[in-house]
Amino acid sequence: MPKPYLLKLVIAxxxxxxxxxxxxxxxxxxxxxxxxxxxxxxxxIHGKEIKYGTFRSILRQSRLKEEDFQS
Structure with missing residues (x-):
């Protein structure tokens, strides 16, 4: 299972x-x-982490790639 992304990272x-x-x-x-x-x-904004499925939805809406979020 993919690990969740930090909310602060996604917003940044x-x-x-x-x-x-x-x-x-x-x-x-x-x-x-x-x-x-x-x-x-x-x-x-439900906590400190965003679940992977929700993160994929944000990727689709923003037209960004997952690589853009690698820290």
């Missing part, structure tokens, strides 16, 4: 790749990257 990489925080509703933060089409990523 998104911001480094040009995403900016828009808003937060409950425990879900919304990040946006301008352009055409604009990309919107929803990041759950």
């Amino acid at each position: 990489v998104l911001e480094r790749k040009g995403f900016s925080f828009i808003s937060q509703t409950g425990s879900h933060a919304k990040y946006r990257k301008g352009g055409r089409p604009a990309l919107v990523v929803i990041v759950p």
Whole structure:
């Protein structure tokens, strides 16, 4: 089973790749990257780690690769 990713790492990489925080509703933060089409990523803030399946969803939404998140 793949190990979970740290929430701080995921947010830091998104911001480094040009995403900016828009808003937060409950425990879900919304990040946006301008352009055409604009990309919107929803990041759950449920603890210190993000499960692998949720991480894969963030990858699809952001159009980033898993290699971008290797520390």
